[in-house]
Amino acid sequence: MRSVVYTKPGDSSVLTLEERPLPEPGPGEVRVRVVVSGVNPTDWKARAGGTYGDGLPFPEITPNQDGAGVVDALGEGVEGLSVGDHVWLYMAAASRPTGTAQEYTVVPAAQAVRLPDGTGFDIGASLGVPAMTAHRALTTHEHGPSRLAPGALTGRTVLVAGGAGAVGHAAIQLARWAGATVITTISSDAKAALATAAGAHHTVNYRSEDAATRIRDIAPDGVDIVVEVSIPQNAGLVAEVLANHGVVSIYANNGGDDATLPIRPNMGINARYQFLLLYTIGDDALRAAAEDVTAALRDGVLPVGEAAGLPLVRFALEETAAAHDAVESDTVGKVLIDVTTE
Missing domain, CATH: 3.90.180.10 (Medium-chain alcohol dehydrogenases, catalytic domain)
Known part of the structure; x- marks a missing residue:
């Protein structure tokens, strides 16, 4: 072979x-x-x-x-x-x-x-790395859910950093399938179109807009879950828009290996920062992700191609x-x- x-x-x-x-x-x-x-x-x-x-x-x-x-x-x-x-x-x-x-x-x-x-x-x-990473990122909130299914995230607001990437694409689709309101940050109109095609309800161009103000306009009480690709670059924004008891699920080190977090704003809202790596999350989390991702496929979620974002x-x-x-x-x-x- x-x-x-x-x-x-x-x-x-x-x-x-x-x-x-x-x-x-x-x-x-x-x-x-x-x-x-x-x-x-x-x-x-x-x-x-x-x-x-x-x-x-x-x-x-x-x-x-x-x-x-x-x-x-x-x-x-x-x-x-x-x-x-x-x-x-x-x-x-x-x-x-x-x-x-x-x-x-x-x-x-x-x-x-x-x-x-x-x-x-x-x-x-x-699927694999992107969809299973997205699943884990969406299931780390202290109040749940630990599994994804239609309705599991109803009433929650999810912010996906970098919605035009593979993990971002999967996170948008899984979050919307589970009932969340989905906001994503992007850097261009072309990427906004891809994120919208994936199912994002709102796109925010962090290069041309005041991202914190726009996100707070959409979610006055803050966002419950952040799917984060670059905490070194986004730590300040996240602290401004996170809801009380919100979680930041960090799955990559884009922007560098070191980040500075503003302590008082995070302390005041009981923020949780959850790092995740697929290879060490454990068999139970992997099994849950595989089952839920497959269930989403049965519902027609997670298509690929330009028309799907x-x-x-x-x-x-x-x-x-x-x-x-x-x-x-x-x-x-x-x-x-x-x-x-x-």
């Missing part, structure tokens, strides 16, 4: 396309023929040394956590999946060398989730290095790699 691998950390030039033997699933694992591989910032950051440093824990690693495809073989003891099932994959390369930038991959069965009938592989490959940018498997570069350079939309035919 064709497999993209790297044997040392570095820039995208360390990625090479090789022929490798077909892997066999062990107990509790499934083999999946990958149709589409999804690329996220975590993928290029891991390849560049952000996860493992100067050394690798495996002789070679195939990158990319997310993907979608067809179950091809079952390991001993696997229940609930059958050969031929269409599935979406998450955390395929988490503490494993078995990412989705290859024609076949082997993953724990729990990390291969059956796609609802009629849900395409492009959607499946766009998330343009698709496609590459061939042999162009995986270029796909990584596209994500690293902040290409707008979802970067996908076509691996095999449907």
Whole structure:
């Protein structure tokens, strides 16, 4: 089979396309023929040394956590999946060398989730890191909810920072599905159009508007949940617009590793700052996210494509290095790699 691998950390030039033997699933694992591989910032950051440093824990690693495809073989003891099932994959390369930038991959069965009938592989490959991160970000408020479903966020206001990104797109869609009023900050009219297409009720251009005033006009009592991509840049704004007992769910370090928080404004509203990383949130949270995201898919939520607010940018498997570069350079939309035919 064709497999993209790297044997040392570095820039995208360390990625090479090789022929490798077909892997066999062990107990509790499934083999999946990958149709589409999804690329996220975590993928290029891991390849560049952000996860493992100067050394690798495996002789070679195939990158990319997310993907979608067809179950091809079952390991001993696997229940609930059958050969031929269409599935979406998450955390395929988490503490494993078995990412989705290859024609076949082997993953724990729990990390291969059956796609609802009629849900395409492009959607499946766009879930994983973005949708599960968004789910966690929306379920950290001290008063709940801990799960998402229609009505779970009724009466709440959610602010999504950077609504044109993949996590922002998923957060907008999941929050609206769960009944929240959704505000998002964006930096251009084009990104406002994407966020609106995703389902945001209100967009605020933080470059041309007084963002705090606009958000307070929309939500006089403040916002209950902030899905935050850049707390170093947004700490002041967040403190101005957060509601009493509001939570700021921080899932990225865009803007730097250090942030300064204004203490008195946050203290006065009993603010909560919840950091989150998908790889360490625990099996219960991952399971809840996988179940709720799949339920949203059954309701027709989380579509992709420009009309749905998330343009698709496609590459061939042999162009995986270029796909990584596209994500690293902040290409707008979802970067996908076509691996095999449907």
